[in-house]
Amino acid sequence: MSKNNDELFKNVIAHAKEYGFVFQSSEIYDGLSAVYDYGQYGAELKNNIKTYWWKAMVQLNENIVGIDSAIFMHPKIWEASGHVAGFNDPMIDNKDSKKRYRADQLLEDKIAKYEKDGKTAKAEALQTAMDDALKAEDFSRLKELIEEHEIADPVSGTRNWTEVRQFNLMFSTQFGAMAEGSDEVYLRPETAQGIFVNFLNVQKSGRMKIPFGIAQIGKAFRNEVIARQFILRMREFEQMEMQFFIKPGTEMEWFAHWKEARLKWHLALGTSTEKYRFHDHTKLAHYANAATDIEFEFPFGFKEVEGIHSRTDFDLSQHEKYSGKKLRFFDPQETDKEKQSYVPYVIETSIGLDRMFLLTLINAYEEQDLSEGDKKDSRVVLKFPPALAPIKATILPLTKKDGLPEKARDIMDKLKLDFNLQYDEKDSIGKRYRRQDAIGTPFCITVDHQTLEDNTVTIRERDTMIQERVNADDLEKIIGDLVSWKKVLA
Structure with a gap:
């Protein structure tokens, strides 16, 4: 069944709710904007994505270790990192709708429309002009571009805009038992600083x-004014980050290494190479000397999923300066005594877990027409790589009698020590297959009357729907091989 991209995306969002993957947070109270809860299958899928990243990053690399730092951190850390002074987005308000937008995102949407309409030259010219304005922090120029390209508010349809101004994205809260005299602290807007201060x-x-590298998975918080495209941009989100500490002067070599390694990680899940691209930054962050994004083609266009940044020695140098503590590496094998002690450079790989979740969901979602002649039939299937699938296998007794449920439960009890399984005996076998x-x-795995005679069961493969008769005693090895992490990690 062919769907246009908007309809496909709406169907994925509806499917995510109907089948227990993602719910709007606080939905019974009309929800909280840009905050989502992961349901029973969403939580499993999310954990499996984390496991895949952690195994690939920490388990397979002898020189990378993992930590788990606190969300609350000393306020000076965010001064040192530049977040207090510079963690701002250029915002613009529409006077009629009273809605606030990120100026650069309004322009990016216009660029995407130009590209869709085949106006490549216009798209490239606007991209260059926007990049130049952002680099120079020229907010009046950003407003001029919005006016020149006749960008209207998507809500009111008018072009009655305010000036562009900066808006800090950090959430602040009070830290201490008493409101008076307590310190103002921030919910961390990124997990990276927890790694740097623990270097x-x-x-x-x-x-x-x-x-060597330090990896971490954890929550971060940004008061995004523009919250849209489902879980792509949220106020509470999760990051999987690794900071790789290197000798100054070797950063371009390691930058290239991690670009290649991280794209391989994505492609190992079986995604088409055409769905991914690198987007090199023209406007570099103040701490970087090279940066690229790995972008995935979502139904609404290419969007960043992961960033690879060469952060130089900015972070450790700043924390040395603000804390008064030395954050250096001493290399006893360096013969030049002046070069024995140095502040390491850093290559960062940072992937949004929620974006990776959305990517995995969209990539797996498929609507299939299985009609034959006059017999109408269809199914919606999520073709997750088996290692990532929330449920690895479901045990289905053919009927609820004749000792089949007891035999099915016996098989499940043996397998559930190793695999996340489900048991289902309600409805026809066809309906149960569709649910899975x-x-x-x-x-x-279907348990039928023949199972009671010769201990064989039917195992049905999701993607092909092919069924095979196997011995129940072999299921542990069969399922283990089919869902093994080796399939993607190797």
């Missing part, structure tokens, strides 16, 4: 030698 702790306690297809379960 020396990890290096010394783990006897780490340069080059809709949540992405790769294998269905």
Whole structure:
């Protein structure tokens, strides 16, 4: 069934709610904008994506270790990192709708429309002009571009805009038992700083030698004014980040290495290479000397999923300056005594877990017409890589009698120690298959009357719907091989 992209995206969002993947947060109270809860299958899928990242990053690299730093951090950390002074977005308000927008995103939407309409030259010219204005922090120029390209408010349809001004994205709160005299602290807007301030702790306690990395998965918080496209842009989100500490002067070599390694990680899930692209930054952050995004083609266009940044020695140098503590690496094998002690450079890989979740959901979603002649039939299937699937297999007794449920439960009890399984005996076997297809379960194991005679069961494969008769005693190995992490990690 062919769908236009808007309809496809709406169907994915509806499917995510109907089948327990993602719910609007606080929905019974009319929800909270740009905040979402992960349902029973969403939580499993999210955990499996985290596991895949952690195994690929920490388990497979002897020189990368993982930590879990606190969300609350000393306020000075955010001064040192530049977030207090410079963590701002250029915002513009429409006077008629009273809605606030990010100026650069309004322009990006216009660029995407030009590209869609085949106006490539216009798109490129606007992209260059916007990049120049952002680099120079020329907010009046951003407003001029919005006016020149006749960008209207999507709500009111008018072009009655305010000036562009900056808006800080950090959430602040009070830290202390009493409201008076308590300190103002921030909910962390990124997880990276928790790694940087623990650089020396990890290096010394783990006897780490340069080059080495510190990985972390954790929540971050940004008061995004523009919250849209489902879970793509949220106020509470999760990051999977790795900071790789290297010798100054080797950063371009390592930058290239991690660009290639991270794209391989994505493609190992079986995604088409055409769905991904690198987008090199023209406007670099103040701390970077090279930066690129790995972008995925969502139904609404290419969007960033992961960033790879060469952060130089900015972060550690800033924390040295603000804390008064030395954050250096001493290399006893360096013969030049002046070069033995140095502040390491850093290559960062940072992936949005929620965006990776959305990517995985969209990539897996498929509507299939299975009609034959006059017999109408269809199914919605989520073709997750088996290692990522929330439920690995479902045990289905053919009927609810004749000892089949007891035999099915016996098989499930043996397998559930190793795999996340489901048991389902309600409705016809066809309806049960469809339910499992809709949540992405790769294998269905049917227990029938023959099972009681010779201990064989039917195993059905989700994508092909092919069924095979196997011995129940072999299921542990069969399922184990089919859903193994080796399939993607190797």
